[in-house]
Amino acid sequence: MYDAFVVGGGPSGATAAEDLARAGCKVALLDRDGRIKPCGGAIPPRAIRDFDIPDHLVVAKIRTARMISPTGRAVDIHIEGGYVGMVDREDFDEFLRDRARMVGAERLTGTFLRVERDAAGTHVVWREKASGQERRSLCRVVIGADGAKSGVARAEVPGGDRIPYVIAYHEIIKAPAANAGYDPVRCDVVYDGQISPDFYGWVFPHGDRASVGMGTEDGAVDLKKATADLRAMAGLTDCETIRREGAPIPLKPLDRWDNGRDVVLAGDAAGVVAPSSGEGIYYAMAGGRAAATAAMAFLRSGRASELKMARKMFLKEHGTVFKVLRSMQNAYYRNDERRERFVSLCHDIDVQRLTFEAYMNKKLVAARPLAHLKIGVKNVMHLLGIVSPKWS
CATH class of the missing domain: 3.50.50.60 (FAD/NAD(P)-binding domain)
Incomplete structure (x- = not known):
């Protein structure tokens, strides 16, 4: 028994x-x-603390997240005072x-x-x-x-x-040497309908390896072709493929x-x-x-x-975090015009700080009400099309 x-x-x-x-x-x-x-393999500092994850399992410590729009514009969000751990x-x-x-x-x-x-x-x-x-x-x-x-x-x-679920597919590849397009301490998140019509693609370093993949609810999407296109876009086509994996994600x-x-x-x-x-x-x-x-x-x-x-x-x-993230996905992942606006919104320094404070600690940050108000106004203006996506 x-x-x-x-x-x-x-x-x-x-x-x-x-x-x-x-x-x-x-x-x-x-x-x-x-x-x-x-799995992209990302774990926040709170997971490392709460569940006593030893350092030897963290194969990479990510210091920057790069958000890439459908037109190829990129926003780098630097993680101040911490890192995102990567595990295999x-x-x-x-x-x-x-x-x-x-x-x-x-x-x-x-x-x-x-x-x-x-x-x-x-x-x-x-x-x-x-x-x-x-x-x-x-x-x-x-x-x-x-x-x-x-x-x-x-x-x-x-x-x-x-x-309900999305199908996720990725390929674990041998990581290239650091170059202009690949940084072993940077995660790339690709919001492009050519890669995924309703989710995103990713390039996540794992030390001497990297995870390259995408997810979608659309059963008509060719996952392997989309991942091949992503690898080509990121200059990773010639990297050795170690294994391929796919599974549903709720x-x-x-x-x-x-x-x-x-x-x-x-x-x-x-x-x-x-x-x-x-x-x-x-x-x-x-x-x-x-x-x-x-x-x-x-x-x-x-x-x-x-x-x-x-x-x-x-x-x-x-539960509140899940509701906010669900609303964001419903608002911005529906087409490339919205995805372009979402990446543009990520230029805002308050968006960057509040996003990563929430990610690292798994709590919505309420300490800066004026920043929340500013972000809320910008968000509404983007969704209504009152402003155009701007790039620095």
Whole structure:
């Protein structure tokens, strides 16, 4: 009998398993093994602090973000007094899983099949990778952290089969030497309908490697061609390709994260990827911690209503940020004219400062009301077309 059975060994599931094991629970962590999620790999300083991420996992420290408009104009936003950390998911995720194991979680390798219930209780049925055999594991609570197309969510949580998502695709390449077009401490974010009609493309340094990719909701887009075009645009066509990866990324938190009985969701399975930016690692780990907290409350009290705590905790802290980012994506990502205006707006020094203060600390900054007012007026003027995009 496990207290908790965690399905999915990404940052969310591994964090939930570690927190539960540290609290003295008997925990199983089921992971498919061998899968690396496509991801730009950015983690803010708050993630490094909150989740005790060792420096050796940070393969690059980004000091500048370059926003590139459809016409090729660029705005460099310098990160004052800090950096954005870059991790390689192949190593980062494995570190988190192994850390959970070291504090007591039992690692299992296989594929989730279903949840069954009988007089003995709740059973997770899964297929063991090594033997190919079905296994049944008895547990008191299940945490579904198995991605945007979560099998746990689809089978157990109302609405879990209707999560909207973008398809992300990237290629990990051997990084070129620093040159006029590539800077190993700068992230490039490309807002261009030729690369993505409704999201963006990116070039993110990873030390001796780089992640080059894009995302879109449009199923008609040829992801590999768009990424090839992005590589050509960035002068990266001749760089060696190390691996290629694609996966869905959710766009909106689900309305329910639990089944009112014995299952709670976390991470991509719950839809917690930031709109506009697509940032997921920090929010996945925060969601995993919220799910673990709710699961522990449930295990102590036996009340299934405690599982609702996960969603309430997460949205209380991050819900407003998600709403603001969703509004921004809806306003500016719809066509190239709007994308041009968005990058133009990023010239404003107040926009730059407030954006990165919010990104680094995962909180909306309210300390400078006049700056907020100024940005709000500029934003409305751009959306109404009262002003033209200006470039310095």
